Amino acid sequence: MSEIVVALAGNPNSGKTTLFNALTGARQKVGNWPGVTVEKKEGELRTNGHLFRIVDLPGTYSLTPYSLEEVIARNFILEEKPHVILNVVDASNLERNLYLTVQLMELGRPMVIALNMIDVAKSRGIYVDAENLSRLLGVPVVPTVGTKGLGMEDLIGVLIEVAEGRRESRPVHLYYGREIEEALSELVDLLEELHLLPAYPRRWLALKLLEGDREVLSRVQREEGAEPLLSRVREISSRLRQIFDESPEALIVEARYGFISGAVREAVRISAISRKTFSERLDDILTHRLLGFPIFIGVMYLLFYLTFKLGAYPVAWLEDLLKFTEESLRGLLPPGLLREVLVEGVLGGVGGVLVYLPNILFLFLGISLFEDTGYLARAAFIMDRVMHSLGLHGKAFIPLLMGFGCNVPAIMATRTMENPRERLLTILINPLMSCSARFPVYILFAGTFFRGHETQVVFGLYALGIIMAAVVARFFGRILVKEEDLPxxxxxxxxxxxxxxxxxxxxxxxxxxxxxKMGGVILVASVLLWAFSAFPRTGGRPPELSRSYIGKAGRVLEPVLAPLGFDWRMSVALVTGFVAKEVVVSSLGVLYKAGEQTTQTLEQALQASGLSPAAALAFMVFVLLYVPCVGTLIAIWKETGSLKYPLINVAYQLILAWVMAFLVYRLGLLWLG
Amino acid sequence: MGFRWRWRRGRGCRRREEGICPRMENLTTLDELRTGEEGLIVKVLGNGAFRQRLLEMGFLPGTRIRVIRYAPLEDPVEYELKGYHVALRHEEAAKVLVEKCPKSS
Structure with missing residues (x-):
């Protein structure tokens, strides 16, 4: 059985993903493109004696070298030489979608167009003549409705025919106008003469050279004997500039759209429907000047409610189940290391991953709903002004908001952002959003030291996190590899x-x-951290927390944290908080109450310890800002595909936390005494 | 065919009776258009990736563009061109020269 490799290409919002799912079903592999943060999806399709390997290229509007996704898409086609390019085109938005199509046609591979969403187009009075379009482009065109699975058999049949060479797919050569065509044929001849990059389609290379495509230029420069070609390119470009008073790349875009509008005129019939579409009327309400915001806030509230309130019920069931398992294990196993590993290490770790699964399912459901309906783009539209003042994209809003719940799914939610640079920035600042696990710490300290002013203190902490996020975003925005100023x-x-x-x-x-991906690593990390708190053994029994490795680490850190007003117990608690922030409270409980009267509450113990309110405030600030928990770090690692970024997070957050806590402590001592 | 097409400007603003296009008094930038107003794109200023991307999204000379709405906080602004909707920020829209079409109704 021969394998047919299909590269799936198309604009964002063209229904590419839906078509991919319709073709491949559940047989999918999700990973990253080598070395980058862009997601790569591959799927399989077996049908009457043929095995398709369908590679889902990133959704792009074009194939310029300015964005990572576009470079990935075109390099895959040029280098892996898939048997067929399957280009998904939104029939209801044909003109702009065909811009990518004409560029794909230049890559010299056989191509099939899936004319998708013909149902939507029809409802808007747009009728596309597939046969006519096919004739104009020189490429088979198959009408499809991905959401209903219509046209899939036809599509598969055509793909097989084209892959086996039984059906012609010979994309037409666009005519770019006399001057450019002359330039192109001269460059094609030169490329041939000099034997440069013979593996690439020559006309495409010539076009890219005229466009001044920096990736292709640098590739040609690396070849030997390319200088005559490059100097000729420079001459031709400046001559074209003189003739048309316009850059060659702009002329090329215009020529492509010229060709497209010609094709659209011939292949598309629009029966004028002047009334507003349902979508437009919906937008009149959902992005209304006055109503837009309240509705948006309501929707966000619903998402939170769904995630954390409704999600709390199944979470409670899972917790019960876990407790039951824990008790049965305690009953079944004799006390000893094995029982401890299983109960405290493994169950604790699995629990951490599994217990919050319902929350995460609800959250993902909500975000998927936003994405699939198109509301996500509206949320970005509404919030962009606010996010822009932080140097971020409107689409960063939802991941940041989710961070107040839990940073792990929030970091995964950044997948909705297309621009890798902005996505990375959003990931890096996400842990500064005060997640719900930090809340118990605030409750404890604010309730103990700032009774009556808890609200202001906690609100201030959340605000501080947001302000720090803005500052850090600006800082990293400057130093991160700056992509060329994309609009x-x-x-x-x-x-x-x-x-x-x-x-x-x-x-x-x-x-x-x-x-x-996360579950496995979080489990391992939890067991390791448990081990640090359960060793070294004293007489075969777990040590007191302060004598365990983790406790020792805390004591080592004490001198570093002393300028912030923290004692050794607080240092130890902070180290244990690395597992999960809420652990800080339980550790403090163990440390402060050890040896004291058991009737004393933790609040009373803290008050009796002689801790100053300034130090308490500094401690809360530190907990807000210092290292993300293990789960978050793993999420950052997996989502960025590099260990560099979690390390950056640890480093900058530690520095930030120390500096801010120091300032708060010193100023607090002045004002609070 | 080809870039000849770009000189056929003005086909969108046919309702305008008087004069040659673009008339300088109607020349403005895209961010100056109010909700519901229409214009013909004359030129995208700026350069490099910025300009290339806007051109590729269809912001070409002669293309008709309409302001659908301003975001609740004024920025960005939703436009319609070539049969689809897209939002730009003011600072970007300010780099698009347009010839404002007279109000049709």
Missing amino acids: FVLELPPYRLPTLRGLFFHVWDRTRIYLR
Whole structure:
């Protein structure tokens, strides 16, 4: 059985993912493109004696070298030479979608176009003549409706025919106008003469050289004897500039759109429907000047409610189940190391991953709903002004908001952001959003030392986190590899009714990543951390927390933290907080109450310890800002595909926490005494 | 065909009776258009990736563009062109020269 490699390409919002799911079903592999943070999806399709390997290329509007996704997409086609390119095109937005198509046509591979969403197009009075379009482009065109699975058999049949050479797919050569065509043929001849980059289509290379494509230029420069070609390119470019008073790359874009509007005129019939579409009327309300914000806040509240309130019920069931398992294990196993490893290490670790699964499922469901309906783009539209003042994209809002719940799914939610640089920035500042695990620490300290002013203190802490996020975002925004100044271009696609199938795939995809990728590592990390708190053994029994390795680490750190007003017990508690922030409270409980009267509450013990309010405030600030928990660090690692970024997070957050806590402590001593 | 097409400007603003296009008094930048107003794109200023991306999204000379709405906080602004909707920030829209079409109704 021969394998047919298909590269799936298309614009964002063209229904590419839906079509991919319709073709491959559950047989998918999700990973990253080598060395980058861009997600790579591959799927398999077996059908009457043929095995398809379908590679889902990143959704892009074009194939310039300015964005990572576009470079990945075109390099895959040029270097891996898939048997067929399957280009998904939104029939209801044909003109702009065809811009990518004409560029794909230049890559010299056989191509098939899936004319998708013909149902939507029809409802808007747009009729596309597939045969005519096919004739104009020189490429088979198959009408499809991905959401309903219509046209899939036809599509598969055509893909097989094209892959086996039984059906022609010979993309037409665009005519770029006399001057450019002359330049192109001269460059093609030169390329041939000099034997440069013979593996690439020559006309494409010539076009890219004229466009001044920096990736292709640098590749040509590395070849030997390329200088005559490059100097000729420079001459031609400046001549074209003189003739047209316009850059060659702009001329090329215009020529492409010229060709496209010609094709659209011939292949598309629009029966004028002048009334507003349903989507437009919906937008009149959802992005209304006055109503837009209240609705948005309501929707966000609903998402939170769904995630944390409704999610709390199944979480409680899972907790019960876990407790039951724990008790049965205690009953079944004799006391000793094995029981401790299983109960405190493994169950504790699994619990950490599994117990919050319902929250995470609800959250992913909510976000998938936003994505699939198109509301996510509206949320970005509404919030962009606010986010822009932080140097971020409007789409960063939802991941940051989710960070107040838990940073792990929040970091995974950054997958909705297309620009890798902005996504990275959003990931790096996400841990500064005060997650719910830090709340118990605030309750304890604010309740003990700032009775009556808890609200202000806790509110101040959340605000401090947001302000720090803004500062850090600006700082990292400057030093992160700056992509060339790409404009903010946010497409607002029409609203769509989500399909159950689509939602299921979306939620399943993310949950799978959460369980498989994060789950395993979090489990290992939890067991390791447990071991640090359970060793060295004293007489075969676990040591007191202060004598364990983790406790010793805390004591070693004490001199570093002393300028902030923290004693050794607080240092130890902070180290244990690395597992999960809420552990700080239970550690403090163990440390402060050890040897004291058992009737004393932790609040009373803390008050009796002689801790100053200034130090208490500094401690809360430190907990807010210092290292993310293990789970978050693993999420950062997996989502960025590099260990560099979690390390950056640890480093900058420690420094930030120390400096801020120091300032708060010293100023607090002055004002609070 | 080809870039000849770009000289056929003005086909969108046919309702305008008087004069040659673009008339300088109607020349403005995209961020100056109010909700519901329409214009014809004359030129995208700026350069490099910024300009290339806008051109590729269809911001070409002669293209008709309409302001759908301002975001609740004024920025960004939603536009319609070539049959789709897209939002730009003011600072970006300010780099797009347009010829404002007279109000049709």
